[in-house]
Amino acid sequence: MPPREVADEVERVLRLCSACMYCDGVCAVFPAIAGKATFSLCDVAHVANLCHACRGCWHACQYAPPHPFAVNVPQTLATARRHSYADFARPRWLAAAFGRRAWTVAAAVGAVTLAALLLVVLTVPHETLFGEHRGGGAFYRVVPWGVMTTAAGLSFLWAVTAMAASTMAFWRAIAPPASRRVVRRALWPAVVDIVTLRNLGGGGAGCNDVDGRFSRERRIAHHVMVTGFALTILSTVSAALWHHVADAPAPYPFLSLPVLAGTIGGVAMLIGIGGLVSVERRADTAATEPGETRLNLIFLGLLGLVAASGLAVLGLRETMLMGVTLTLHLGLVTGFFLVLPASKMMHAPFRAAALLRAAIDRVASPPRRSGGE
Structure with missing residues (x-):
């Protein structure tokens, strides 16, 4: 699974997005996290691979940098997505x-x-x-x-x-x-x-x-x-x-x-x-x-x-x-x-x-x- 710090950052960002939901309708990610307060590592892997990196949420987000919350959904999910390839690689x-x-x-x-x-x-x-x-x-x-x-x-x-x-x-x-x-x-x-x-x-x-x-x-x-x-x-x-x-x-x-x-x-x-x-x-x-x-x-x-x-x-x-x-x-x-x-x-x-x-x-x-x- 992703390093603990990666998983923690993904959960922090997704919890903020789940509470805000301003980007609901941009892609499949937001309906998948709606109403959730916690995210397991498997949830993280699922949501990360739902993201197509369209970057719509990046330009729409009111909490993106330089806001103190520093929400960066595309970058955060891209990191988790790359780790998911390694986590489930066989052999x-x-x-x-x-x-x-x-x-x-x-x-x-x-x-x-x-x-x-x-x-x-x-x-x-x-x-x-x-x-x-x-x-x-x-x-x-x-x-x-x-x-x-x-x-x-x-x-x-x-x-x-x-x-x-x-x-x-x-x-x-x-x-x-x-x-x-x-x-x-x-x-x-x-x-x-x-x-x-x-x-x-x-x-x-x-x-x-x-x-x-x-x-x-x-x-x-x-x-x-x-x-x-x-x-x-x-x-x-x-x-x-x-x-x-x-x-x-x-x-x-x-x-x-x-x-x-x-x-x-x-x-x-x-x-x-x-x-x-x-x-x-x-x-x-x-x-x-x-x-x-x-x-x-x-x-x-x-x-x-x-x-x-x-x-x-x-x-x-x-x-x-x-x-x-x-x-x-x-x-x-x-x-x-x-x-x-x-x-x-x-x-x-x-x-x-x-x-x-x-x-x-x-x-x-x-x-x-x-x-x-």
């Missing part, structure tokens, strides 16, 4: 990556990528590595299909297993006592909140992404990035079907589904990542937490490298640079999967679980509003 040794050792995540990806490049350089003949390969199976003349799928498959399986275990540990801690009927009724509202990023609407007018002006910049950039990622998944799945069902090994024509989806998806990911990084760099640091900002930038940087290297493979696939580019891409993908459970990617399943808990609470009992409404 537990992953917890160190969410603290001061966050840069080891990037270092691990770099090490895996360099190892892959070194292995290929030492084992693949020079004329093959730097040759111009065309036609079906061209990629596999540099890196055999079995090696490629084993490295990516095992690293992906590790990522899914570790992330699922961490998320289940988090859910067991925050899950409310509710009947199956209530949970079923809450599923659809929770899915809508998760997919639409409703809480990045800042109460409807938009978030205060950079300053006091309302903006939907971060929400749009996030949607663009996720859409691009979904297209790359479509590209991978369709390529697998072409390979195994149609017996047509890669590479494929530019106008084929795998290539079009991968190209559009990769470009969309880079646009979305660029938008998110821009917001992160320009945001008011008074309402952010350095540790979480570091996690955000490292994750976005690594994801951007994966997307950019994939596009480079498509662009250079019929040149002598294809072998090296393909190796770098495979190393980045494998390394990225290996560090995924120790990265800011954990915010996705944790936030989904927190939103499900909030939806269950809304179904189980009407939300308590300020003023007794």
